[in-house]
Every structure is written in C-alpha cells, then in structure tokens.
Amino acid sequence: MEIGIQIAIDGPAAAGKSTIAKITANKLGYTYIDTGAMYRALTYKALKEHIDVYDDEALSQLLSRIVIELSPAEEGQIVRVEGEDVTEAIRSQEVTSNVSAVAAQPQVREMMVEKQRLLANSKGVVMDGRDIGTAVLPNAELKIYMTASVEERAARRFVENTKRGIDRSMEQLCQDIANRDKADMERIASPLKQADDAIFIDTTSMSIEQVADTIIQHAEKRKGR
C-alpha cells in the first residue's frame, strides 16, 4: 500500500488554505488537518471561561485539561471541545478577533505543535495553518505558501459570511484580515512566513479548481520520488 506524503499549506487569512487542503486530501485519500481550528477551539474555550487571551500560563493549563477533537465530515471537518460541537462557534467574530493573541503565546504554540505532529504521524496528510512548513512539519515532502490580495481575500470571506449570516462590511473585513496578518507575521514565536523550500502561489486571479489542480500536480510529482 502507498504510504503517502506530507503536504504543508501555509499562508495568510482567507487565502483559500482550508478549501484547497480539503479538496487535495479528498482527491489523494489523505487526512486533512486544519490547525487554525485548534487555535480557534482553544480561544473559544478561553473566552467562555474568562481566561485572559494574553496569559500564556493560564491558556497552556487550559489546553492541557481540554480535549480538542477534529473529525472528518462531508463538509470538511467537525471540531469538538470536551464533546461539544464548536464547528460553527469557532468562526464567530469574537473568536476571530482574539485568536491571534492566543496563537502568539509560546507555550501554547509548543503544545499545539506537539499535538499536530502526533496527528500527522500516519503520513498521507494535508495540514494547513501558518507554521506548518516552517515548524510543525519541516520535512514535509510538499510545502505550499498560498496568498491573494487583501481585497480579494476580504471579498471571499464576505461571500462566506453572507452564507453564514455574519454581518461584516468589506471595509471591516479588509481591516480584520490586515490586522490578523500583521499579528501573525510579527509575533516572536514561529511567525507566519514562507518556508525556504515552499512553492509560492498567488491565487488572486485563480479559481478554486485551478489552485487545487496545481497543488495536486505538484503532489503527484512528489509522490513518485
């Protein structure tokens, strides 16, 4: 049986990482792991328990006593915290505007990276996030750094939000995305940046199918090596 390769997809907010990671994983029969959902799940729980989102110690303690479960589903992935289905709740505005603070905490990151490496242990995995190619899976056979203009990313999120019933203007979304990118790129602990050996894809003028086909072609080449 084919063992499968590790595919790391990184990039800024709303670049299309999860969408493409899901399609690629389905196509190749691999496991899909959305690491952003793990940081969001911890943020959701911290807000619920009134824990300071800048308090690394308190957040790490919280993380050590909760179970975050990612299970595959038709629509991608179901996220549970302590058995509670938080798939929708972790996309709320409140979680989105606090998640980068939580994700900047060094101890939290160390614990998350450890969990993510265990999840990827079985090979045949597509993992998306901010530090997958640089920190979580530095030996991944295929690394992609995906981006698009801020305006395009805000427009994509706008359409998605409309379907979800979230009311946020284009101006607000551009600002939210720019702020989150800045926080993710400027933090000390494994900031968002392109790995030296990652393939750069600007998806601004590409369809979902075009991006997915490009990545699958790269994956097929790496698999054959």
Ligand SMILES: Nc1ncnc2c1ncn2[C@@H]1O[C@H](COP(=O)(O)OP(=O)(O)O)[C@@H](O)[C@H]1O
């Ligand atoms: N190449 C693309 N062209 C148009 N829309 C896209 C493209 N890639 C993703 N999208 C849409 O943009 C939105 C954000 O994508 P998502 O995969 O959630 O991004 P990320 O995981 O990087 O935050 C989704 O609604 C998705 O359908």
Ligand SMILES: Nc1ccn([C@@H]2O[C@H](COP(=O)(O)OP(=O)(O)O)[C@@H](O)[C@H]2O)c(=O)n1
């Ligand atoms: N590997 C990862 C994944 C996410 N994150 C953090 O988690 C946040 C949410 O990630 P996400 O992938 O769900 O974000 P979206 O781009 O989907 O909105 C990011 O803005 C980062 O602050 C991270 O630091 N490292």
